């Protein structure tokens with residue numbers, strides 16, 4: 001089995017992140033640092049180590065969390081901020097990591113797993129998994145801005161056209177908008193708002209594919225159902 005595939009399978013990181021770890025010389029096989037991604041290993045015979053610890057195949061875990069504000073989407077933080085892992089670690093002993101990111105001040109749907117291949121299916125744009133966001137903007141969205149977003153705009157050289165964009169409610173002063181995208185670029189919705197001159201007041205992710213946070217309070221989580229797991233796996 002290829003080394004990066006094995007790392008992802010054992011839940012060390014997504015396939016792409018595993019490749020980075022290998023290139024950075026952080027993985028040893030039978031005591032030797034291996035920096036070649038396609039390196040072939042035999043999971044039954046070879047000793048693969050990361051940070052000096054033997055990597056073992058673990059049971060796969062898939063959960064969805066309703067991320068509260070002011071939590072960082074990472075497994076640790078050098079600034080000592082609370083991480084999404086702090087919300088689950090008392091119940092789940094396996095090392096999980098978030099499949100994709102939500103900003104510190106963004107709330108909502110976040111999938112955590114120890115299955116790197118699965119995480120790739122959520123994060124990589126080629127799998128076209130839809131991420132649905134609700135956002136509140138300051139004031140009203142003018143027709144020309146809505147049309148511009150609907151038709152697609154360039155963000156960092158990439159053409160982004162939402163699958164869906166619509167006004168959900170018109171509050172007294174501010175509009176609540178729904179946007180569905182398949183790209184996974186960091187801070188994408190904030191960049192889109194900035195590009196057309198919308199002031200974002202808050203941002204929440206409602207769902208990833210068929211997985212939603214319906215019924216989950218902030219900070220609560222649940223295991224994915226078999227149907228939800230298969231929805232991503234068969235991509």
Ligand code: URA
Pocket residue numbers: 101102103104106186187188189190191203
């Ligand atoms: N887009 C953003 O700007 N932030 C998020 O957290 C998610 C999508």
